[in-house]
Amino acid sequence: MGLFDVFKPKMEKMRAKGDxxxxxEALKDKYSGNRADAVEALGEIGDVRAIGPLxxxxxxxxxxxxxxAVEALGxxxxxxxxxPLxxxxRSEDSIFRGKAAEALGxxxEAAVGPLIKVxKDxxxxxxxxxxxALGxxxxxxxxxPLxxxxKEDENVRLIAAEALEKIGKPAIEALVKILxxxxxxxxxxxxxVLEKIGWQPKNExxxxxxxxxxxxxxxxxxxxxxNIEEDKSIRKLWLPNNNIEKSLYLxxxxxxxxxxxxxxxxxxPLxxxxxxxxxxxxxRxxxALGxxxxxxxxxPLxxxxKDEDENVRGKAAEALGEIKDKRALEPLIQTLKDRYSIVRIGAIKALMxxxxxxxxxPLxxLLKDEEGEVRCWAAIAxxxxxxxxxxxPLxxxxKDxxxxxxxxxxxALGxxxxxxxxxPLTQLLEDKWERxxxxxxxxxxxxxxxxx
Numbered sequence: 001m002g003l004f005d006v007f008k009p010k011m012e013k014m015r016a017k018g019d020x021x022x023x024x025e026a027l028k029d030k031y032s033g034n035r036a037d038a039v040e041a042l043g044e045i046g047d048v049r050a051i052g053p054l055x056x057x058x059x060x061x062x063x064x065x066x067x068x069a070v071e072a073l074g075x076x077x078x079x080x081x082x083x084p085l086x087x088x089x090r091s092e093d094s095i096f097r098g099k100a101a102e103a104l105g106x107x108x109e110a111a112v113g114p115l116i117k118v119x120k121d122x123x124x125x126x127x128x129x130x131x132x133a134l135g136x137x138x139x140x141x142x143x144x145p146l147x148x149x150x151k152e153d154e155n156v157r158l159i160a161a162e163a164l165e166k167i168g169k170p171a172i173e174a175l176v177k178i179l180x181x182x183x184x185x186x187x188x189x190x191x192x193v194l195e196k197i198g199w200q201p202k203n204e205x206x207x208x209x210x211x212x213x214x215x216x217x218x219x220x221x222x223x224x225x226x227n228i229e230e231d232k233s234i235r236k237l238w239l240p241n242n243n244i245e246k247s248l249y250l251x252x253x254x255x256x257x258x259x260x261x262x263x264x265x266x267x268x269p270l271x272x273x274x275x276x277x278x279x280x281x282x283x284r285x286x287x288a289l290g291x292x293x294x295x296x297x298x299x300p301l302x303x304x305x306k307d308e309d310e311n312v313r314g315k316a317a318e319a320l321g322e323i324k325d326k327r328a329l330e331p332l333i334q335t336l337k338d339r340y341s342i343v344r345i346g347a348i349k350a351l352m353x354x355x356x357x358x359x360x361x362p363l364x365x366l367l368k369d370e371e372g373e374v375r376c377w378a379a380i381a382x383x384x385x386x387x388x389x390x391x392x393p394l395x396x397x398x399k400d401x402x403x404x405x406x407x408x409x410x411x412a413l414g415x416x417x418x419x420x421x422x423x424p425l426t427q428l429l430e431d432k433w434e435r436x437x438x439x440x441x442x443x444x445x446x447x448x449x450x451x452x
Contacts, residue, residue: 011023011026011034011037011038011041014026014038014041015041015044015045018045018047020042020045020047020049020050021049023038023041023042023045023050024038024042024049024050024053026038027039027053027056027057032060032061032062032064032065035057035060035062035065036062036064036065036068039054039057039065039068039069039072040068040071040072042054042072042076043068043071043072043073043074043075043076044075046075046076046077047076048076048078050072050076051073051076051078051080051081052080054069054072054073054076054081055069055073055080055081055084057069057072058070058073058084058088066096067095067096067099070085070088070096070099070100070103071099071102071103073085073103073107074099074102074103074104074105074106074107075103075106077106077107077108078107079107079110079111081103081107082104082107082110082111082114083114085100085103085104085107085111086100086104086111086114086115086118088100089101089104089118089121089126089129089130090121090123090126094125097125097126097129098129100129101129101130101132101133101136102133102136104133104136104137105132105133105135105136105137106136108137108139109137109139111133111137112134112137112139112141112142113141115130115133115134115137115142116130116134116141116142116145118130119131119134119145119146119148119149124152124153124155124156125155127149127152127156128155128156128159131146131149131156131159131160131163132159132162132163134146134163134167135159135162135163135164135165135166135167136163136166138166138167138168139167140167140170140171142163142167143164143167143170143171143174144174146160146163146164146167146171147160147164147171147174147175147178150164150178150186150189150190151183151186157189161189161192161193164193165193165196165197168197169197171193171197172194172197172199175190175193175194175197175199176190176194176199176206176209178190179191179194179206179209179210179212179213180209180268180269180272181272182272182275182276182277183276183277184213184215184276184277184278184281187209187212187213188213188214188215190213191210191213191214192214194210195214205268205269208266208268208269209268209269209272212269212273263292264292264294266288266292267289267292267294267296267297268296270285270288270289270292270297271285271289271296271297271300273285274286274289274300274301274303274304274316279307279308279309279311279312282304282307282309282312283309283311283312283315284315286301286304286312286315286316286318286319287315287318287319289301289319289323290315290318290319290320290321290322290323291319291322293322293323294323295323295325297319297323298320298323298325298327298328299327301316301319301320301323301328302316302320302327302328302331304316305317305320305331305332305334305335310338310340310342310343311342313335313338313340313343313346314340314342314343314345314346315346316346317332317335317343317346317347317349317350318346318349318350319350320332320350320354321346321349321350321351321352321353321354322350322353324353324354325354326354326356328350328354329351329354329356329358329359332347332350332351332354332359333347333351333358333359333362335347336348336351336362336363336365336366341369341371341373341374344366344369344371344374345373345374345377348363348366348374348377348378348380348381349377349381351363351381352380352381352384352385355384355385357385357387359381359385360382360385360387360389360390361389363378363381363382363385363390364378364382364389364390364393366378367379367382367393367394367396367397367400367409372400372401372402372404372405373404375397375400375402375405376402376404376405376408377408379394379397379405379408379409379411379412380408380411380412382394382412382416383408383411383412383413383414383415383416384415386415386416387416388416388418390412390416391413391416391418391420391421392420394409394412394413394416394421395409395413395420395421395424397409398410398413398424398425398427398428403431403433403435403436406428406431406433406436406439407433407435407436407439408439410425410428410436410439410440410442410443411439411442411443413425413443413447414439414442414443414444414445414446414447415443415446417446417447417450418447419447421443421447422444422447425440425443425444425447426440426444428440429441429444
């Protein structure tokens with residue numbers, strides 16, 4: 001029988017009697033197994049006289065003794081153990097970090113302040129353990145720091161989200177604000193936590209933010225501005241089953257068109273989506289805002305004309321054209337100089353819809369654009385604007401190398417109806433392309449009918 005076995009009955013007797021002094025003395029035993037048993041017993045007894053010796057046991061040469069000391073300090077729950085346990089959170093050993101976080105969670109309110117500071121530690125694993133402990137404690141002081149932790153890497157974000165869920169109702173107000181963040185991933189996490197807490201939107205605007213956060217576009221489309229039927233009917237609607245279906249669904253512009261059915265309550269969430277990190281969201285948001293036609297979207301869409309993605313800039317230009325607000329005139333004229341043809345075309349379409357004569361001169365210049373499609377749209381826009389200043393430049397465009405441009409220039413001249421175009425259009429009746437000849441013929445008919 002070894003010395004450890006001889007000592008064990010004595011240890012059990014001290015444990016049963018609550019002999020704190022004897023157990024503290026046993027922490028000096030040369031056998032690690034005895035020291036570990038003494039640490040465990042002190043934790044179960046829970047006497048605060050053991051705090052100092054247990055903190056010293058955190059430095060024990062034996063790993064198992066140190067782990068037992070961490071657990072014991074958590075069970076006793078004295079605030080003097082907070083800082084030593086915080087230090088263990090920075091251990092390279094994940095087992096020690098986990099045990100320290102668990103112990104701090106048991107200590108409770110006294111650990112909240114120090115744990116909040118640890119959320120700024122440079123190690124993501126340390127921040128994760130601190131977030132977990134704060135969730136365990138459930139103190140509302142941790143809400144804002146945990147909200148900030150949602151912006152961390154994926155691992156920290158996951159733990160912070162779980163912590164906020166455990167805190168529950170005190171976290172709701174801050175999470176609702178996150179639904180308006182420009183980061184779609186962050187909005188999604190906030191929406192999921194709110195759902196788990198059992199939160200319900202107070203109004204249609206909050207519901208719109210929530211559903212956009214969840215990316216449940218069909219449910220968004222089901223919203224009505226007045227007196228919608230609550231969740232009974234919404235729950236029956238089909239939702240994408242996985243990310244592939246969701247992605248396919250979102251890329252269909254015809255489905256995004258349904259988003260306009262939400263009307264004015266959707267404007268603010270869509271304006272927010274103009275700043276989303278995913279360009280496809282920004283593009284579709286611009287499109288939807290154009291269809292809704294609310295003037296609150298004008299300034300944000302003007303800003304979107306400077307977006308880093310050319311497709312977003314193009315859709316923003318077209319949207320401004322659908323809203324037809326004169327504030328967009330000068331920004332759209334500047335956008336005619338964009339390096340991408342898709343953006344220049346969007347601006348041309350917009351200026352054509354706004355129908356301001358100040359756009360005529362810049363559009364005339366685009367009749368010499370390097371891209372044939374741009375020249376085509378410039379001719380169409382000039383025809384729609386009907387300004388006679390465009391007649392000579394359009395007559396020159398009848399000689400364009402592109403048959404499409406010649407055809408559209410002929411149509412535009414017919415639309416304007418100026419007799420100076422008769423002779424050039426007559427010559428165009430000899431063009432080698434049939435559609436150009438037909439366009440010239442129709443234009444001449446229109447001009448002649450105007451004369452009569």
